[in-house]
Amino acid sequence: MPALVIAIAPLVYLALRAIAGGATDALDPATLVPAGVRSLALAALVAVGAVAIGVPFAVLTVRTALPLRRLALVLGALPLVIPSYVGALTLLGALGPRGLLAQALEPLGVYRLPELDGLVGSTLVLILFTYPYVLLLAASALRRVDPALEQAARGMGRSTLDTFLRITLPQIRSAVIAGALLAALYAMSDFGVVSLLRCTTLTREAFLRYDALYDPAGAATVGLVLACLALLVVGAEQWTLRGSSLAARRRVRAREDVVPLPLGTARPIAIAFVLSITFFALVLPIAILVWWAISLVGRADIVSQLGTALPATANAVLVSAAAAIVCVVLALPIAALVARSSGRLPRAIESVSFVGYALPGIVVGLGLVFFATRSAPALYQTVALVVLAYTVRLLPQAIGGARSGWERVDPRFEQAARGMGRSPLHVLTRVTLPLAAPGVLTGAALVFLTAVKELPATLLLRPNGFNTPATLIWQKTSVAEYASAAIPALLLITISAVPVYLLLIRPEARSRS
Amino acid sequence: MRHLALLLTLLATCTAAAIIAGCGGSANSPTLVVYSGREQDLVGPLFEQFTKDTGIQLDVRYGESAELAATIREEGDASPADVFYAQDAGSVGVLEDHFAVLPQSDLTPIPARFRDPAGRWVGITGRVRVLAYNTDHLRDAQLPASVLALGAADWKLGDIGVAPTNASFVGFVSAMRLTEGDAKTKLFLTGLAGHAKTYQKNAQIIDAIATGEVDTGLVNHYYLYEKLASDPTAPVANHYFAPTDVGSFINVAPIAILKTAAHADEAQTFVQYLLTKAQVYYANTEGEREYPLNETQPGLERVRDLPPLADIPGPDVDLADLGHDLESTIAMIRDAGLIS
Numbered sequence: 057m058p059a060l061v062i063a064i065a066p067l068v069y070l071a072l073r074a075i076a077g078g079a080t081d082a083l084d085p086a087t088l089v090p091a092g093v094r095s096l097a098l099a100a101l102v103a104v105g106a107v108a109i110g111v112p113f114a115v116l117t118v119r120t121a122l123p124l125r126r127l128a129l130v131l132g133a134l135p136l137v138i139p140s141y142v143g144a145l146t147l148l149g150a151l152g153p154r155g156l157l158a159q160a161l162e163p164l165g166v167y168r169l170p171e172l173d174g175l176v177g178s179t180l181v182l183i184l185f186t187y188p189y190v191l192l193l194a195a196s197a198l199r200r201v202d203p204a205l206e207q208a209a210r211g212m213g214r215s216t217l218d219t220f221l222r223i224t225l226p227q228i229r230s231a232v233i234a235g236a237l238l239a240a241l242y243a244m245s246d247f248g249v250v251s252l253l254r255c256t257t258l259t260r261e262a263f264l265r266y267d268a269l270y271d272p273a274g275a276a277t278v279g280l281v282l283a284c285l286a287l288l289v290v291g292a293e294q295w296t297l298r299g300s301s302l303a304a305r306r307r308v309r310a311r312e313d314v315v316p317l318p319l320g321t322a323r324p325i326a327i328a329f330v331l332s333i334t335f336f337a338l339v340l341p342i343a344i345l346v347w348w349a350i351s352l353v354g355r356a357d358i359v360s361q362l363g364t365a366l367p368a369t370a371n372a373v374l375v376s377a378a379a380a381i382v383c384v385v386l387a388l389p390i391a392a393l394v395a396r397s398s399g400r401l402p403r404a405i406e407s408v409s410f411v412g413y414a415l416p417g418i419v420v421g422l423g424l425v426f427f428a429t430r431s432a433p434a435l436y437q438t439v440a441l442v443v444l445a446y447t448v449r450l451l452p453q454a455i456g457g458a459r460s461g462w463e464r465v466d467p468r469f470e471q472a473a474r475g476m477g478r479s480p481l482h483v484l485t486r487v488t489l490p491l492a493a494p495g496v497l498t499g500a501a502l503v504f505l506t507a508v509k510e511l512p513a514t515l516l517l518r519p520n521g522f523n524t525p526a527t528l529i530w531q532k533t534s535v536a537e538y539a540s541a542a543i544p545a546l547l548l549i550t551i552s553a554v555p556v557y558l559l560l561i562r563p564e565a566r567s568r569s
Numbered sequence: 570m571r572h573l574a575l576l577l578t579l580l581a582t583c584t585a586a587a588i589i590a591g592c593g594g595s596a597n598s599p600t601l602v603v604y605s606g607r608e609q610d611l612v613g614p615l616f617e618q619f620t621k622d623t624g625i626q627l628d629v630r631y632g633e634s635a636e637l638a639a640t641i642r643e644e645g646d647a648s649p650a651d652v653f654y655a656q657d658a659g660s661v662g663v664l665e666d667h668f669a670v671l672p673q674s675d676l677t678p679i680p681a682r683f684r685d686p687a688g689r690w691v692g693i694t695g696r697v698r699v700l701a702y703n704t705d706h707l708r709d710a711q712l713p714a715s716v717l718a719l720g721a722a723d724w725k726l727g728d729i730g731v732a733p734t735n736a737s738f739v740g741f742v743s744a745m746r747l748t749e750g751d752a753k754t755k756l757f758l759t760g761l762a763g764h765a766k767t768y769q770k771n772a773q774i775i776d777a778i779a780t781g782e783v784d785t786g787l788v789n790h791y792y793l794y795e796k797l798a799s800d801p802t803a804p805v806a807n808h809y810f811a812p813t814d815v816g817s818f819i820n821v822a823p824i825a826i827l828k829t830a831a832h833a834d835e836a837q838t839f840v841q842y843l844l845t846k847a848q849v850y851y852a853n854t855e856g857e858r859e860y861p862l863n864e865t866q867p868g869l870e871r872v873r874d875l876p877p878l879a880d881i882p883g884p885d886v887d888l889a890d891l892g893h894d895l896e897s898t899i900a901m902i903r904d905a906g907l908i909s
Contacts (some may be wrong), residue, residue: 087903230578251769256908264908268634268739269895272642273717418636422643429647475704516640520602520630531631535608535795536772 059386062448063409067283069423070415073276087261088281095257095282096252098179099240099289106239109333110190112230115220115324118198121316128330130557136188137552139509141248142529142545143185145538146344147336148172148252150194156344163492178255178364182243184337184421189242189502193460196498197231198224200464216317222387230297234456237293238502241286241414247512258282259416268360279419286414342549358543362363365528369551372524375439376507379446380500384455385413386447387499388398391458396467412448417512420448422518437519445513450503457499461492501555508552587811587827600626601835604641606634606655607822608791611857614849620844625835634660635736641667651830652839653746654693654822657736660799661690661823662892668825672837675844678863683821685889692821692888693843694859696789697881698741699807700729700816706784712808719787724761727872730774731765733907737789737820740805744818744886751901758905772796786808789820790875794858809876815884821862825892 116122117129135143150156151172171177201224207221249525250260258278265275352358390409393402412420424445428436435441465488473483487498511526518527525544532541605612609631616627632640641648641664648667655661661668668689676688683692700712700719707726713719719729732738745754749846766783768774774786775796785808793807810816824843826836848861849868860878861869902908 086761254767264734264899266639267633268734268736268899270635270659270892271896272639275639422639422857425640425643429644433647436647516636520628531609534633534770535610536770536776537610537799 059409059451061388062386062444062451063405063412065414065417065427066343066420066448067280067408068425069546070276070280070283070419070439073273073426074280076273088258088278089257091278092281092285094175094255095244095259096285096289097175097245097256098182098255099244099285100187101179102182102243103236103240105179106187106190107232107236109183109187110235111194111228113187113191113330114198116330118195120319120326122323123328124328125316128334130192131334131338132189132191132330133556134549134553135185135341136192136505137509137549137556138185138341139511139526139529139545139548140182140185140242140336140509141252142541143337143341144181144249144252145533145541146341147181149185149344149348149538150340154487157211163213173253175255177242177253178250180188181253182239182246182251184333186239186242187337189238189335190232192226192498192502193231193235193456195461196494197228197344201227231460233293233296234460237290238413238453238456241410244282244286244289244414244442245416246415247416247418248447258285262416262419263517272422275419279415283415284410287407287409287544289414290410294403320330324494342546345542345545348539351544352539352542361540361543362483363410364523365525366546368525368544369521369527369547371522372508372526372548373551374443375506375524376446378439379450380454380504382443382447383451383503384458384496385456387458388496389456391462394455395459395462406452406459409451409455413452415449415452417445417449417510417514419511419515420445421516424448424513437517439522441517442514442522445517446503446510449459449513450506453502453506454496454499458480458492458496458503461489461495461498461506464495465491481509504555505552509548580854601651601832601839602649603627603629603652603654603839604633604637604650605629606637606653606657606660610625611854612654615843615847615853618850619839619847622846623838623842625838627839628631638664646829647731648827648829649748649831650827651752651832651836652824652826654824654843656822657740657820658690658692658738658823658888659740659892659895661685661825662889664825665689666823667827667829669828669830669833671826671840674905675841679844680862681713682883682888683819683862684823686887690823690825690845690860692823692842693842693847695819695821695862695878696737696859697809697878697883698816698818698820699788699790699793699809700736700785701778701788701793701805701807703778703781703783703784704804704806706781707804709808712785714811715814716745716787716810717757717814719754720757722760722763724760727784728766728782729761729764730768730783730788731761731907732768732771732774732788733765733902734769735771737771738787739835739895739898739902740891740904741787741815741818742821743883743891743895746898746901747886748884750813751897755901758901758907762906765907778805809881813884814883815886817881817883818882818886819878819881820861821888853885 090344113132117125117132122128148155154438172180195475206219206223209223210216244257245259247259247263250257251263258281262275262278262282265271265278390402390405393399394406424441428441468485469491470483474480474486509526510528514524514527515530525548528544529541532538582809601821603616616629618622619625620627630637630650637653638655638660641650641653644650665687667687671691672812673688676684679691683695700716702712711726723899742754742758745757749757766777768777771788772795773794774783775792776790777783778786779796779800789813790807793805794805796805804829824840826833827839830836845866846864848863848866851857851859851861852869860875872907
């Protein structure tokens with residue numbers, strides 16, 4: 057029930073605001089339709105792009121004889137920790153019209169580069185920083201695929217590609233689609249990239265209403281339209297997954313070691329693919345940030361900047377960890393119900409919870425300002441409310457992780473334990489949870505990683521004087537002090553890399569050995 | 570499983586610690602709560618000086634002006650804020666009903682064009698719209714006396730940087746609608762869109778001018794000085810339009826006290842401080858060249874490398890009128906193709 061309240065709170069707020077404002081101006085189809093089309097197009101293109109990169113990347117690093125494939129998996133997942141706004145800034149710094157590349161090419165007579173701009177530019181940048189959602193979920197699903205089936209197929213003379221398409225792909229389909237959904241909705245809710253690269257989606261439209269028009273009712277109306285489109289996208293996901301939840305229930309079994317597929321002549325292409333993605337999504341952004349940080353030396357007081365940035369980093373870790381715990385606690389019952397029954401209510405809660413994820417953070421933030429000042433003034437402008445905001449926005453990530461964890465648990469283990477006279481609580485804590493733990497932890501880690509870089513809701517709800525690396529980056533970039541923003545950005549990436557490694561990658565790597 | 574339990578315990582402990590730490594801060598003596606749409610880098614040192622001078626503690630909430638305005642609106646009567654110090658007149662204009670009337674003695678030294686006629690907000694500093702340009706590509710004498718020339722079809726001086734959704738630009742277009750009428754404004758915007766390059770923020774325009782990505786840009790006058798503070802050799806300068814041209818529109822950074830302020834006396838002291846003692850801070854801070862608006866204050870000489878504010882009457886527009894019909898202003902900017 058608390059999960060239901062949290063899931064529908066943003067919708068209730070939006071409806072109240074939109075109705076109270078009688079915002080008919082905002083409903084002008086001449087602006088809403090193009091923005092809505094752009095939002096949907098961006099979501100669809102980013103989802104397709106994230107799959108096109110994430111799935112091959114997962115297959116190469118999990119199943120083939122790619123050199124250094126475990127390192128490649130780690131590096132491939134890490135762009136997740138770069139806030140997309142920072143990523144866009146660094147890519148502009150490198151590839152923009154007067155960026156480093158342009159400066160390097162000018163002596164060679166190249167004066168105009170194709171511009172990273174609009175829908176195309178936003179799509180490319182967002183793909184680079186969201187494909188890890190697909191990569192991680194697909195890699196984890198690939199490890200669960202029973203190799204016996206594939207061996208059987210190959211034994212019957214099927215080609216490797218045919219086996220992959222007919223046997224392997226269907227088994228990881230639900231994980232890939234779940235990752236694509238996270239990427240698509242992230243793209244819908246993103247404000248930083250689309251405003252930097254000038255692509256007016258519904259989210260940018262909503263911000264425009266706050267920032268230039270001081271029109272919260274209009275912004276809420278735009279938010280409602282966005283929420284409806286998000287539900288449409290979630291509905292499309294569930295439609296593609298219909299009937300597959302039973303198929304996804306794989307037995308957890310001790311597998312014989314899977315023989316990595318030789319790459320043969322495709323080896324150079326595979327290596328080039330992995331290297332180029334890693335270069336643009338990880339190496340280039342970090343190199344630019346380091347370059348900016350170095351340019352500060354001798355120009356600003358780095359010690360005092362670190363003095364601000366380090367406590368801010370600690371703040372972000374604590375608040376995000378708290379959000380991860382709260383999300384997991386709320387997600388477990390829903391995930392258990394969705395994975396184990398065909399009831400409509402848990403599924404409905406799961407779908408509705410995606411609305412908070414697809415909405416711009418400012419909408420969720422203002423909604424909580426509204427509710428907290430009226431019904432829980434003691435919580436207003438405390439860290440507790442920041443945690444609640446993260447929970448509203450990120451609950452679906454925890455539900456998704458927990459659900460996939462639960463689906464891995466073979467009910468027969470639980471039946472056996474109960475048959476031996478164990479209490480239901482004992483079965484839950486000693487059998488089910490340990491088996492579901494990897495999925496649950498993946499969900500918790502995703503929540504943590506997204507929360508730790510969250511900006512708009514943090515700005516609105518934080519206690520006065522409470523900073524995180526994201527608010528410091530905002531503070532510096534709003535006065536165009538990009539170099540100073542590099543220090544909190546690098547700290548943010550460093551702390552995020554720890555859970556990526558511990559929770560997402562190490563278990564995968566270990567399960568191989 | 571043991572690892573999971575350990576991890577969860579660890580996280581729970583951290584969370585409890587965070588919440589306790591968070592609550593600890595609120596146990597202090599009553600302090601003045603300021604919502605500041607102005608950047609911490611700019612006003613932070615000034616606020617510290619205020620506390621030193623008066624002994625009044627400040628609890629400052631930094632944010633974007635428009636978002637703080639939306640926050641105050643959502644908070645309603647429960648707003649913890651005592652004072653709202655905004656980046657532009659529009660952000661306070663939409664909240665007029667939330668503010669108390671300021672004492673006449675505070676208002677009088679500020680020229681009437683820089684404050685609310687009903688006395689609910691008052692400008693602390695001002696800024697003039699200018700055309701910043703790349704000094705390697707252009708000379709001041711080549712640039713027009715009226716901003717309207719930027720909308721001409723035969724504009725030949727290269728790309729113009731514009732921040733079409735920025736409050737400063739929207740305010741300027743609203744002013745143009747009041748002085749030139751909607752038909753002329755539409756023509757201007759459509760023409761401008763033909764040779765404009767759009768950005769999110771004014772600071773980005775100045776950077777683009779410095780690198781030569783665009784040749785000129787419509788910005789507020791002080792961004793030049795922020796740029797020169799970090800890069801003294803940047804090839805950028807300001808071109809001022811004719812003093813009464815709508816291009817020379819002047820906007821202010823205003824302050825207001827909430828009706829619901831729990832610390833009304835301290836708020837009064839704060840506003841008075843910014844209008845008097847602090848004026849010299851704005852005039853003398855490195856990289857910051859806004860116009861202090863209380864010219865009865867001593868020590869404002871540094872600003873004299875700028876054209877005196879008294880020489881720029883600006884267009885005949887009332888700042889309090891700008892907030893009306895913003896929707897149509899945005900629609901016109903959009904229809905011209907400046908917001909893609």
